[in-house]
Amino acid sequence: MFDLDKFVRPNVRLLTPYSSARDDYKGKEGIFLDANENPFGTLNRYPDPYQNELKKVVSRIKGIPAENIFLGNGSDEIIDLSFRIFCNPGTDKALTFTPSYGMYQVSAAVNDIKMITIPLDENFQIDLKSLTPALSDKNLKLILICSPNNPTGNCMNRVTLERIIYRFSGIVLIDEAYIDFADNYSMKDSLGRYPNLIVMQTFSKAYGLASVRVGIAFASEEIVRYFNKVKPPYNISTVNQKTILRRIANRSYFNGQVRKIRSERNRMAVDLKKIRIVKKVWPSDANFLLVKVDDADAIYNYLADNKIIVRNRNSLAKNCLRITIGTKRENDRLLKALKEKEL
Numbered sequence: 001m002f003d004l005d006k007f008v009r010p011n012v013r014l015l016t017p018y019s020s021a022r023d024d025y026k027g028k029e030g031i032f033l034d035a036n037e038n039p040f041g042t043l044n045r046y047p048d049p050y051q052n053e054l055k056k057v058v059s060r061i062k063g064i065p066a067e068n069i070f071l072g073n074g075s076d077e078i079i080d081l082s083f084r085i086f087c088n089p090g091t092d093k094a095l096t097f098t099p100s101y102g103m104y105q106v107s108a109a110v111n112d113i114k115m116i117t118i119p120l121d122e123n124f125q126i127d128l129k130s131l132t133p134a135l136s137d138k139n140l141k142l143i144l145i146c147s148p149n150n151p152t153g154n155c156m157n158r159v160t161l162e163r164i165i166y167r168f169s170g171i172v173l174i175d176e177a178y179i180d181f182a183d184n185y186s187m188k189d190s191l192g193r194y195p196n197l198i199v200m201q202t203f204s205k206a207y208g209l210a211s212v213r214v215g216i217a218f219a220s221e222e223i224v225r226y227f228n229k230v231k232p233p234y235n236i237s238t239v240n241q242k243t244i245l246r247r248i249a250n251r252s253y254f255n256g257q258v259r260k261i262r263s264e265r266n267r268m269a270v271d272l273k274k275i276r277i278v279k280k281v282w283p284s285d286a287n288f289l290l291v292k293v294d295d296a297d298a299i300y301n302y303l304a305d306n307k308i309i310v311r312n313r314n315s316l317a318k319n320c321l322r323i324t325i326g327t328k329r330e331n332d333r334l335l336k337a338l339k340e341k342e343l
């Protein structure tokens with residue numbers, strides 16, 4: 001039997017959470033004199049702390065019960081809360097792979113958690129053999145895996161992921177920020193089998209709502225309860241909850257954008273390979289391409305001088321740029337600039 005409480009920090013386990021006015025009285029109608037709100041205006045009331053209406057809709061589109069859903073102020077809040085719930089500052093450790101999303105290491109450092117980093121293999125996959133010794137470290141509490149991975153663009157092998165979740169006795173967080181651009185199935189559909197699994201998605205990428213700041217965690221009811229216990233009471237504004245609801249209602253808009261971005265991604269992979277200064281383009285399941293060039297710093301600066309801004313990943317992956325897929329017109333401008341650099 002998996003005993004979640006064993007992996008929760010004692011202060012969090014014993015915490016009496018803040019009880020908001022909206023926790024005490026759950027009705028919708030009435031004269032509300034309980035939360036020191038201003039009675040005038042339209043944005044004068046505090047938001048629903050548990051985003052029940054939004055969760056109902058997220059539940060329907062994602063096929064996961066609302067009780068297994070937590071919404072954060074961006075995925076960044078979910079990452080931070082995971083460290084705060086499961087890792088004791090100063091003693092516990094977390095583990096991730098490189099190259100991957102930089103926020104994991106920053107968030108660990110903020111929480112004073114030591115981060116073990118294991119390099120991905122030459123295909124940017126997880127090498128189980130190099131991971132195995134770390135799995136028996138008693139202080140290792142949390143493993144963070146990005147799939148599809150930023151900045152390499154590939155999905156991690158599903159069998160490897162399942163082996164890690166099965167073998168590791170702590171918590172595994174799988175970050176699927178880019179899953180809507182991939183052909184692969186989400187790991188959220190395995191949630192029932194793994195009480196130690198958290199699957200994270202976001203409205204920032206495929207849904208085109210990065211400015212709204214809403215991330216999603218799918219996990220056991222028990223884990224969701226701990227997220228709710230530790231989060232700030234009103235972590236998602238009413239305006240943002242409503243914005244997401246409006247966007248979800250327009251399903252065809254979403255499908256059309258994802259289709260366009262994927263087809264542009266596939267075209268760009270072909271066209272970039274025809275350019276002499278491009279040395280390699282990795283296959284991508286995301287909305288960006290990892291591209292190796294002859295001199296990443298020089299090409300980054302040259303593009304920036306031409307008002308085309310890409311992400312220089314030279315420090316993470318030698319001579320690599322991460323190029324986000326834009327509109328057809330924007331992508332054509334990039335190709336043109338790179339061809340002109342060739343001349």
Ligand SMILES: *Cc1c(COP(=O)(O)O)cnc(C)c1O
Nearest residue numbers: 074075076101150177202204215
């Ligand atoms: C963009 C991105 C996110 C999304 O973060 P939000 O805080 O939800 O905007 C999460 N994980 C990775 C790996 C990303 O690249």
